[in-house]
Amino acid sequence: MPALPDPYAGAAALLQALSARGLHVQPLPHQPSDAPPARPILSATHLLLPESLDAEQRRAAVAHAAAHLLYSPTAQPSGTLKPMALAVISAIEDARAEQLLMQELPGVGAWFLAALQASVEPHGLSCMALLSRLSLALLDDDYRDGNHWVGKGRTLFAKARRMHGLHDTAAFRRVASVLSNDLGQMRVQFNSRQFAVPAPYRDDNSYLWDYGTSPDADGNPMTVQQPTKPGSPAADDAAPPAAQLAELLYSYPEWDYRHRIQRRDWCTVHEYTAAVPTPREPDGPTPRLPAPLAWRRLDRSLRLRHQREGEAIDLDAAVDAQVRHHLGQPSDGRLYLRAVPAPRRISMLVLLDLSLSTAERTQPDTPSLLELEQEAALRLASTARANGDRVAIDGFCSDTRARVHYHPLLDFDEPLDAQALQRVRAASARYSTRLGTALRHAARRLQAEHAELRALVVLTDGEPADIDVHDVRYLVEDARAAALAATRLGLQVWGVAVDPGAAVYARRIFGSRRQRVLPSPTQLPRLLGGLYARLAQG
Structure with missing residues (x-):
């Protein structure tokens, strides 16, 4: 040497x-x-x-x-x-x-x-x-x-x-x-x-x-990924869909149960205003709007009593007039009932979990949970709107606290036409489930509605999770805090979880009376119909 x-x-x-x-x-x-x-x-x-x-x-x-x-x-x-x-x-x-x-x-x-x-x-x-x-x-x-x-x-x-x-x-x-x-x-x-x-x-x-031939010969950064399902996006697809035109940013707090503090402006919601998306290649015939649920149309009018004119006699007023007559007292002549349209009673926002796991299929030829969520939400919207109520459909997913993606898919005032159907069905699954932040933003949107009853219904497949949080209880407690805050604003918050093991965390977040756990996603349309019936009938 x-x-x-x-x-x-x-x-x-x-x-x-x-x-x-x-x-x-x-x-x-x-x-x-x-x-x-x-x-x-x-x-x-x-x-x-x-x-x-x-x-x-x-x-x-x-x-x-x-x-x-x-x-x-x-x-x-x-x-x-x-x-x-x-x-x-x-x-x-x-x-x-x-x-x-x-x-x-x-x-x-x-x-x-x-x-x-x-x-x-x-x-x-x-x-x-x-x-x-x-x-x-x-x-x-x-x-x-x-x-x-x-x-x-x-x-x-x-x-x-x-x-x-x-x-x-x-x-x-x-x-x-x-x-x-x-x-x-x-x-x-x-x-x-x-x-x-x-x-x-x-x-x-x-x-x-x-190394032999370089595994990265094309120079692209590569990461270890989970295999994706047919028709589902790759896990590292960080770009929003090309059809999205605008992005609005909102800051929200997050509850830290370990230190019992609310971290101000801790999470950022990216809300996307979407154009009509380019439709994905369908596996079969393009589906139509799901038929409304079988539903007895409610009488949505108010009957005003003690009117000077109307379509029917107000029996109570008539009896009162007779009593006054026998007592020698004058009657005011207000003896009729008159029907007037009642104000819209329900505004409902259906919030879809768009996390990556919702794209999974139990069998290659069966619909994914996300597809079942979309169809169930559209059927509920069709039923409720036919009954005169207002329904919106939004979706969310998260990529750390800095990027909680929020997608308004069907607005309250938007007609349920072919473009709206296309937008709801084109929503894709990606990322994770930071539920608390999405609940806060959804509550903000729903709070602007003027209705006797305002309901926020969450459809999800699992407990809240995100890649920057490893304490399994942390995001559950934050979602619970967000649900309680929405309730204090006068909103009803309901949770529907398609997860046999969801009973504990769903009850913790939504309360025992406002959570439903489904062992199978095929039960979603029926459950949502029953939930709407309960809300509509008071």
Whole structure:
């Protein structure tokens, strides 16, 4: 081996001592300015170190390379793994190899910890930030992190170590698969062109993988995703439909039950004003408006008593007039009943859950829950409007507290014509279910209605959830607070959940008398008809 100037000669000697492998240790050539931050590169013959590393980072980089040389499989086929999955698997392997080296040489642990603590990103939800915190959490038992994903990674890693031992690479590969899948469900963005291993002392993972043809040859950022159902949008489709013309922003509070405070202006609703959407290709004949439910039209007139003229005798007034006559008192002549139109009694807003899970189908040839929601809501609107009541249909989904998407699909004053049907049926499923914020916005819209009874009916398939909340109770309590606030405004809030396990959270949110739980979505039209009948008959 040719003589190397310090510090690389010392690094080569240290690597030889730690791994019993004589590699060439050289400076890493200068990287282009638009490239990701430089990281060490390890191969079977060379270790290239960025000149930006200080002495402590260089020492940790050499120890990390030794851990890979001793304990890590090399040149594994990357196959169809997406870049974010490769990054998570590599981070788990980095921790596994380092812990094995720490078992043999406990002193190197301080090198790794110092470098990880210096590079950790304590805030943020980017892939690099989460991986930097997970890396520290896996080596530092004293590190505390409030993020659910980081805590889950630490728990799964410790369980695999306890049950299988650090030498079982397959066990830790399974841990990494679970964590990368979770990141996909969380829709964490990953740009493969800009990604760099968070800790500067760790190598770029090229030692671990045989990439063959790049899995990202087209240069598109890729993330781990769940398979989508036929006709449903991809989980990471962040753009609103092209048919949407305008976007209005509203800020709303959110109730934090843990600290018993209402966080002001915590959530942002993006309300979209939609044009007539481009219809999706139908699987069969284009459906028509669902027939109204069988319904006995109510007598919606008021009968005014004690009138000077009218269509019928007011018997009470006539008896009173006779009594006055016998007592010698004059009568005012107001002896008739007169019918006048009654004011509209009900304004109802039906709020559809448009979260991604509503697009699922129990069988390939059966309608999705979202399709059943849409048809049931349209049938209810047809029935209620035929009876003279006012009905609107809105939909919602959420992508963190910063983007709660709200879609007015059928307005109160809008005719239920072909364009309205098309808009309701074109609503697509995506993202998550931040119900409390959607309830607050729906209540704001419904509060502007002048009616004797104003009802807000929510159709959903599961308990509230969003990717930035990991406490399962948090959004349930916020939705309950929103429902109570709407009730104080004089609105009736009803919840219909198509989820056999919904009894507990539905009762918590809507109250025991104003929640309905359905084991099957096919029961939706009948239940909504019964609910409307109850409201219409008082």
